[in-house]
Amino acid sequence: MESTSLRERQKERRRARIYAVAIDMFKQGGFQTTTATDIARASNVSRGTFFNYYPYKEAVLLDYGSEVFEGLRLHAEQQLAAGTAPMTVLQDVWMRLAEQNMLERDLIPPLAYEVLNPDPERARTAYRALPLGKVIEMILRPMQHSGQLRADLSLSRMSNLIADTYLMIALRWSAYGSDRSLKEEMRLTLAFLMDGVLRR
Template sequence: MDSLSLRERQKEKRRTRIYNVAIDLFKRGGFQTTTATDIAKASNVSRGTFFNYYPYKEAVLLDYGSQIMARLRDLAETRLREGHDPQQVLAEVWERLAEESGQERDLIPPLAYEVMNPSPDRARTAYEALPLSRVIGLILSPMQQAGQLRSDLSLQRMSNLIADTYLIIALRWSAYGTERSLAEEMRLTLSFLMQGVLVRPPA
């Protein structure tokens, strides 16, 4: 039992080392130019060992994005528990995500590609690792219960549409850039989106 526990801890430690080295190489040298061999060599493991932990290079980015999503969910749950208005919570979470994404502009395209990967298995894995729509759904749920959201679309559909829009806007900003920061672009986008999900007062 103890030896198994030790073995599991060693595996987790090795995975963490590979992950940290990979992210550092991506940031310093670029994602596209960094190879699995580069990561393995810098991590002091074999190329085969790297693939034991990450079946493809992009899987490292899914861990990276998953950590961001976990922080956003924690933030959303805390703010809602404290009684903050859901729309303010969504704006804060949205801006925090934009700030994190904007700091690592070159990592957005490969992450976005995974979500839209032609391989259904890889796309599903990316969707599960990057549950932005579920975080958004968590925030919108109290608004739906209060009758503040339109009723012709499901909560899941609205959450997916908002999350998908984030992805497209971030990808476009990363590829082409604008005079505005990603956070500014996203503030404008969220304002536009929320006008589409809120119940409109009768004329």
């Protein structure tokens, strides 16, 4: 029992090391130019060991994205519990995510492409790892309960439409640039989207 526990802890530490090294290499040298072999070598593991923990390079990014969204979810929960208006919480979360994406511009395209991956299993894995729609749904739920949102669309559909739009705008901004910052692009986008879901 103890040896099993020790092995599990060793595996967790090895995975954490591979993850930390990979993310640092992605940020320093770029995602596209960093290979699984590079990550394995820098982590002092074999290439096969890397793939035991991460079946493809993009899976490391999904762990990273999952961490980011978990942080946003916890922040939103705290703000709502403190009595902050849902619309203010949504704007804050939206801007925090845009700021993070501005700092790590090169990581947006591979994350976005993973959500759109033609392999259905990989796309589902990415969708589960990056639950922006679920975070938005949690924030908007009090507005739905108070009758502020339109009733002809489900809360889930509205939340997913808002989340999907964020992803597409961020991808376009990252890949093609803009004369506006991502935060400004997202501020305008959110105002436009909320105009479409608020009850008239």
